[in-house]
Amino acid sequence: MLKVLIADDEILERKVVAKIIKGSQEEVKVIGEAQNGRIAIEMAKEYRPDIIFMDIKMPGTDGVQAVKEIRKFDKGIRFIMVSAFNTFEYAKEVMQQGVKEYILKPSSKKDLLESLQRVTEEIKVERRQKEEHQSLRENLDRAVSIAQKEWVTSLLMNQVQDMTFDEWSQLLGVEITSGYTMLFTLRQSSKMEASPAEKEKWYKWLKTNLKTIAAKYEIMVGAMTDCQVPVLFLCKKFGEKNHFRTNAETMIDNLNRLYQQEDFLAEMRIGIGHPYNHAHELNYSYHEAIVALEELLATPNRKYLFFNKQGPAFEVPTDSEIIKVEKKLLDSIRQGDVNQVMLLFDSFVSKLGTNNTRASIVKKSFEELFILISRMLHDLGITYERIPNFDESDEIRILLEKGKTHLLAVVQHVQVWRNNHAKGMLQKAKDYIETHYAEAITLESAAEYVELSPFYFSKLFKDRFGMTFIDYLTEIRIKRAKAEMLDLGKSMKEICYSVGYRDPNYFSRVFKKLTGLSPSEFRKAAVK
Numbered sequence: 001m002l003k004v005l006i007a008d009d010e011i012l013e014r015k016v017v018a019k020i021i022k023g024s025q026e027e028v029k030v031i032g033e034a035q036n037g038r039i040a041i042e043m044a045k046e047y048r049p050d051i052i053f054m055d056i057k058m059p060g061t062d063g064v065q066a067v068k069e070i071r072k073f074d075k076g077i078r079f080i081m082v083s084a085f086n087t088f089e090y091a092k093e094v095m096q097q098g099v100k101e102y103i104l105k106p107s108s109k110k111d112l113l114e115s116l117q118r119v120t121e122e123i124k125v126e127r128r129q130k131e132e133h134q135s136l137r138e139n140l141d142r143a144v145s146i147a148q149k150e151w152v153t154s155l156l157m158n159q160v161q162d163m164t165f166d167e168w169s170q171l172l173g174v175e176i177t178s179g180y181t182m183l184f185t186l187r188q189s190s191k192m193e194a195s196p197a198e199k200e201k202w203y204k205w206l207k208t209n210l211k212t213i214a215a216k217y218e219i220m221v222g223a224m225t226d227c228q229v230p231v232l233f234l235c236k237k238f239g240e241k242n243h244f245r246t247n248a249e250t251m252i253d254n255l256n257r258l259y260q261q262e263d264f265l266a267e268m269r270i271g272i273g274h275p276y277n278h279a280h281e282l283n284y285s286y287h288e289a290i291v292a293l294e295e296l297l298a299t300p301n302r303k304y305l306f307f308n309k310q311g312p313a314f315e316v317p318t319d320s321e322i323i324k325v326e327k328k329l330l331d332s333i334r335q336g337d338v339n340q341v342m343l344l345f346d347s348f349v350s351k352l353g354t355n356n357t358r359a360s361i362v363k364k365s366f367e368e369l370f371i372l373i374s375r376m377l378h379d380l381g382i383t384y385e386r387i388p389n390f391d392e393s394d395e396i397r398i399l400l401e402k403g404k405t406h407l408l409a410v411v412q413h414v415q416v417w418r419n420n421h422a423k424g425m426l427q428k429a430k431d432y433i434e435t436h437y438a439e440a441i442t443l444e445s446a447a448e449y450v451e452l453s454p455f456y457f458s459k460l461f462k463d464r465f466g467m468t469f470i471d472y473l474t475e476i477r478i479k480r481a482k483a484e485m486l487d488l489g490k491s492m493k494e495i496c497y498s499v500g501y502r503d504p505n506y507f508s509r510v511f512k513k514l515t516g517l518s519p520s521e522f523r524k525a526a527v528k
Contacts, residue, residue, distance in 0.1 A: 002120060003031045003047065007040035007066065008055040008082065013105070017053055017082075020109050021116065028120065037061030037069075044070045049077060051119055056083035067099060078119045082107060132503050176218065179234040179282050180244060180275035183289035186227050186266040187297065199227055202264060206231075213254045216247070223444075223454055225379045228293070230286060235275065244275045245306065252304050269296055270304035283323075290371055322351045326369065330376055336415035338408070345407055349400060359399060363390045366403050373410060381451055382417050384410060425450040426464050429457070430472070437476045438500045443469050477501070478514050485523040492519050 004021055008014045014033045021030055031047050034040035037054075038061040044052065052070070056063040067079055075098075084105040095102075101115045186202055203224045210219050210231065218234040235244070252270060259268055271293025273285030288307035296305035325348045332340040352365055370388055377384050388406040390399060429450045433441065446469060447457035461469050477499040484495045493504050501507040511519050 002028045002051060002123060003049040004028055004116075005032050005034065005040065005043055005047065005049040005052045006030060007034040007037065007052060007058070007063065009035050009058040010055075011035070013055070013082075017112065020112055024113050024116070028116065037063060037066030040066045041069050044077060045073065048074060050123055051078045051080065051116070053080050053082055056081055071098070078123060080115050080119060132505075175236060176234045177236070178244075178275045178277050179232055179279070179285070180248075181273045181282065181285040181289045182231050182233065182248070183271040183273075183286070183293045184229045184231065185269050185293060185297075186264070187269050198265065199224065202266075202268075203229060205262065205264075209255060209258050213251050213258075223379075228378075230289070232282065248272055248306075256303060268303070269293065271296055272304060272306045274307060287368060287372060290375055291368065294371060322348065325351055326372070329369075330372065333373060333407075333411050333414060334376065336411055336418050338411050338415070341407060341411045342404070345404060349403075359394060359396050360392075362396055362399050363392075363394065366390060366399060370403075370406065373407075377410070377414075381457075382414060384413050426461060429461065430465070433469075433473055434476055437473060437480065438498060440500070440502075441473070473500075474510060474514065478511055481507075481511065481519070482515075482522065482526070485519065485526060488523075488527065492523075495519070 006014050006017050006021075008017070014035075018030045018033065021028055028051075031049055032043050034043050036058045040052065040054065041061070043049075054063040054067060058066075061069075063081060063083070067081075070077055078101075079099045080101040080103065081099055082103055082105060101119055103111050103115050184206060186199065206229060207221050210221065214233065216236060218236065220232040220234065222230040222232075233248075256268070271289040271291070273288030273292065276282060276285055292305045292307040296302055299305070325344055329341065329344040329348055332344055348369070352362060366388070367390065374384070374387060386406070386409070388402050390402060394402070429446050432446055432449050443458060444454050447454040450457065458469060461472070465472060467475070481495050481499045484490055484498060490498075492508075496502075496504045496507040499507075501510075508519055511517075511522070515522055517525065
């Protein structure tokens with residue numbers, strides 16, 4: 001419903017215009033009358049009309065002055081100027097204020113309604129464009145958020161090695177010189193786990209506030225898995241690496257102050273990895289953040305902990321060959337390939353140089369590896385609680401036996417999960433898509449429904465069905481749209497909305513891409 005204000009010093013003129021409008025359109029409502037420009041300004045501030053019929057010549061503040069004042073606080077209001085003075089100067093002055101409609105007194109009913117109709121249509125078109133733009137913006141933001149989460153996961157799991165910081169700089173439009181990882185988590189003060197609603201609220205809060213307090217960085221927030229959120233901090237300036245600890249502590253202090261103002265029931269803890277100068281090394285920082293967080297969670301009364309390379313956790317491998325083997329090993333575990341896992345584990349052990357290495361170093365390297373495996377299983381949505389127990393007194397031979405035994409148990413568990421659980425989950429996801437295709441469902445919402453991580457759900461879905469999640473959703477929507485087009489009583493816009501699209505133009509493009517015909521062409525051919 002569009003709101004109309006009538007401003008005219010002649011009461012009879014106001015009543016006539018109001019009567020014509022009230023009897024003409026159901027979608028337009030007269031919300032008030034003003035007898036001069038000053039009152040029109042006050043009523044415009046209070047009621048925010050969509051359209052004002054404004055008489056030019058009024059005592060005190062005239063119509064031209066009123067338009068200027070109103071446009072200072074609301075440029076969206078449309079004006080239809082009304083005057084008995086047919087002079088170019090008056091018309092020119094209001095046109096300079098962006099006013100397009102100008103009718104003369106005594107105005108005929110036809111002229112008044114035609115002018116009102118033009119302005120009404122202009123407002124409707126603008127609102128539709130805003131709604132479409134907002135819908136596209138929301139879809140784009142959602143897509144960017146999903147893409148960013150998947151990218152962070154791939155990067156931190158060492159699955160992306162072919163991009164440099166120089167390429168990142170070109171992509172982001174700012175110079176990236178180094179980067180590091182923080183791993184955030186929620187920890188209940190009691191033994192109860194945070195509820196899904198509490199976790200989601202915290203996740204949104206974290207993303208919003210990190211952007212505010214870390215303006216000097218490019219921030220990339222990963223997906224929340226097992227109540228943990230990895231965040232990449234990409235440094236824009238040379239030398240930032242040298243001051244990263246001070247800057248990180250400042251950010252964390254600011255974040256914790258904001259956190260205390262909220263009503264979260266859980267405590268926020270943060271593990272921080274070291275900064276690195278190359279993009280392919282960021283997974284080192286992620287590994288460090290994992291271990292720092294593990295150590296932190298065993299320490300009372302601390303909010304955050306930096307990884308200590310000299311500390312008790314582990315030594316980060318400096319040999320790139322170890323990292324390559326580690327990556328291949330994680331991939332093989334993910335695929336449930338027992339033979340390949342055992343071969344790669346032997347290769348991993350040989351890269352450690354166990355013949356010339358102290359048992360304590362091997363123990364630390366194994367602890368790092370199995371922390372990564374545990375994290376990966378959580379990311380994939382696989383529940384596996386057991387962890388190997390390495391004793392300080394274990395010789396290297398015992399460590400190797402324990403490591404191999406545990407690894408074999410893990411990969412066998414993954415095999416069972418892939419063959420049984422995942423298969424059922426994917427069919428459940430398919431059913432979910434076919435039931436909810438008309439809603440604004442996303443990869444994330446479907447993955448959450450079947451309790452898989454978005455990253456792994458996406459890979460598993462494509463492996464099993466031969467197409468991506470979005471391709472399958474699109475196929476279902478277009479198939480349903482084809483069926484509905486046989487009902488000539490439904491408009492194309494109705495069909496577009498009923499199958500889950502909010503932009504008719506986009507729906508038309510997608511439909512033609514898949515079928516080779518526009519929706520109108522398809523309907524015409526189908527109903528012959």
